[in-house]
Amino acid sequence: MEIRQRVREITVESGWALMKLEGVPDKPGIAAQVFGAVAKAGISVELILQNAGVNKVTDISFTVRQADAAATRRILESLKAAVGARKADSLERLYKVQVVGTGILNDPAYVGQMFKALGEAKVNILAIGTSEVRITCLVREADQSRAKSALNDAFQVGVAG
Template sequence: RVVGVTPARIERELAAGRVVVVAGFQGMGDEMEVTTLGRGGSDTTAVALAVALKAQACEIFTDVRGIYTADPRFTPSARLLRRIAYPEMLELASAGARVMHPRAIEIAEAFSMELHVRSSFHAGPGTIICAEEAIMEERNRVRGIAHEEHVARLSVVGVPDRPGIAAAIFAPLAEADIAADVIVQTASHEGVTDMSFTVSSTDGRQAERILAGVARDIGARTVLAQNGLAKVAVVGSGIRGQPGVAATMFRALSDRGINIEMISTSEVRITCIIHADRVKEAVAALHEAFKL
């Protein structure tokens, strides 16, 4: 986590007319030891420096032309977005789009730092990531489709329905640095409920071991695990309150015979968990259904 940036030396070199090259992905801890910023650290470094230097914008050069309405590898008709709002880009990144890391977008939004994402290999304007106010005409419509493969579902079955149970389940996962997503709890029946959520497939086995111990401690009946799943999401500011978006998404998947395993919503995203072998077809179907 970036807690501060000291740009004095960079500012001196810039004032002297020099071009400054800064190593991304790393910094110094409280004890002056060299540390790394983790996944997405290079993007995060660039945005944090832009904020500290009070730049007008931060330009991110990458191996793609910008942000697309869907993964062009899955959907050849995917369209390059000229502008996208911070919340939309954050949800796309969180749902699997890998052009920008969520941490970098969070910093940019917090400090209103405009981001320009463009290709290192092709000329072109790329995509501008900015405040919602700059693209109000695009509000309340789907802007893009994101997907993430290699998802596992874990279900804690027969959970006693009492205060503190959810914390007892998720706290050990957090301590193991395992992120849970798409959390669904069934209605309580005779004092028990079932709780299901998704994790990355790489964390699946460890999460299952942790939950086996938790289940014994809280008196749950069993823990079930399912691999071979994927996440597909439609993203757009304000779409949760927009009539027809969810129905269009579910109908598009149904028409292709794609079964929905789990559903989750936020203000700017509707996510479905499906079988991984249908994800490419699902992305194409949703892209067509929303006329992106």
């Protein structure tokens, strides 16, 4: 089956934290202020998520390495009032689970198969990101083993990590 042939590997990586600013005014310059402060501290950001915003309010979330979570949390707390955010929060000790393969976003079957497998395994997905060659999900430590098994069964490839 072609769906299995395009998926090259499934990776599982520990050591991630999801940082969140909730209830941020939906206006230009807020993201620049947030990510400028994080960059100034020398903290690398990977997955960035911002919703479309409702009633001129949005949420900004992003991932950092677990080792940078405490410093990032302090930065977000210090920015909360300046950017008008309602709350700064984090989810820590997360796992990044990825399906990797050439052109997987060009065929909707990959996305459907991945989420079907994770749903059937009762894995709660905390965040989702995509690129041309990978679909990434953040999951809790308690779910990572089931996620790994479910995706390996669904795509029948080796699991790295």
